[in-house]
Amino acid sequence: QVQLQESGPGLVKPSQTLSLTCTVSGGSISSGGHYWTWIRQHPGKGLEWIGYIHFSGSSYYNPSLNSRVSISLDTSKNEFSLRLSSVTAADTAVYYCARAWSRTSSFDYWGQGTLVAVSS
Amino acid sequence: DIQMTQSPSSLSASVGDRVTITCRASHTISNYLNWYQQKPGKAPKLLIYSASSLQSGVPSRFSGSGSGTDFTLTISDLQPEDFATYYCQQSYSTLALTFGGGTKVEIK
Numbered sequence: 222q223v224q225l226q227e228s229g230p231g232l233v234k235p236s237q238t239l240s241l242t243c244t245v246s247g248g249s250i251s252s253g254g255h256y257w258t259w260i261r262q263h264p265g266k267g268l269e270w271i272g273y274i275h276f277s278g279s280s281y282y283n284p285s286l287n288s289r290v291s292i293s294l295d296t297s298k299n300e301f302s303l304r305l306s307s308v309t310a311a312d313t314a315v316y317y318c319a320r321a322w323s324r325t326s327s328f329d330y331w332g333q334g335t336l337v338a339v340s341s
Numbered sequence: 342d343i344q345m346t347q348s349p350s351s352l353s354a355s356v357g358d359r360v361t362i363t364c365r366a367s368h369t370i371s372n373y374l375n376w377y378q379q380k381p382g383k384a385p386k387l388l389i390y391s392a393s394s395l396q397s398g399v400p401s402r403f404s405g406s407g408s409g410t411d412f413t414l415t416i417s418d419l420q421p422e423d424f425a426t427y428y429c430q431q432s433y434s435t436l437a438l439t440f441g442g443g444t445k446v447e448i449k
Contacts (some may be wrong), residue, residue, distance in 0.1 A: 268443075281436060324370045327432060
């Protein structure tokens with residue numbers, strides 16, 4: 222059974238960089254051709270796709286965040302990471318990591334989510 | 342971006358009711374439509390993929406239909422554990438995946 226777990230600071234100051242890690246267990250991130258994904262949910266709001274990365278290293282980002290976001294893989298640790306730069310209060314959200322079988326598939330496994338607040 | 346519009350945004354229903362939620366895409370997305378259930382404080386859970394395929398382990402009272410721009414999630418015989426928020430998501434436009442705004446199913 223694949224499990225995903227987000228980790229990282231729960232509080233980030235405005236203008237700084239938000240960094241989160243998703244640790245995957247029960248399967249290798251470098252097998253199966255999956256797309257490892259970040260999704261966020263603003264408090265009381267809907268879901269927003271941030272981007273995903275393939276084990277080959279190819280990454281794709283939401284155009285609305287493209288200039289500030291980066292997703293990377295660490296196959297030795299079986300984890301992938303999110304970096305979102307120049308954060309503002311509008312980036313306060315619950316951040317989820319998830320897995321997709323392909324670029325056109327659904328998200329079948331999700332982490333529990335982690336709340337990140339942007340505040341001074 | 343492809344906009345996903347769900348209706349209604351909320352509804353009240355009783356245990357045993359049949360509930361239908363609609364999702365409309367701003368452009369045709371073939372059958373690249375997925376449905377998720379989210380309970381408070383929890384991550385979304387995949388229910389239906391490719392418009393009508395039931396995810397493993399999901400009760401058969403959940404069903405999905407549609408193609409092109411109009412899609413439906415139906416819950417037959419609503420159970421107490423089904424009270425949650427439901428989201429549709431298009432996976433057609435892979436450079437900009439988008440979700441619907443959600444439909445909250447509440448107890449009448």
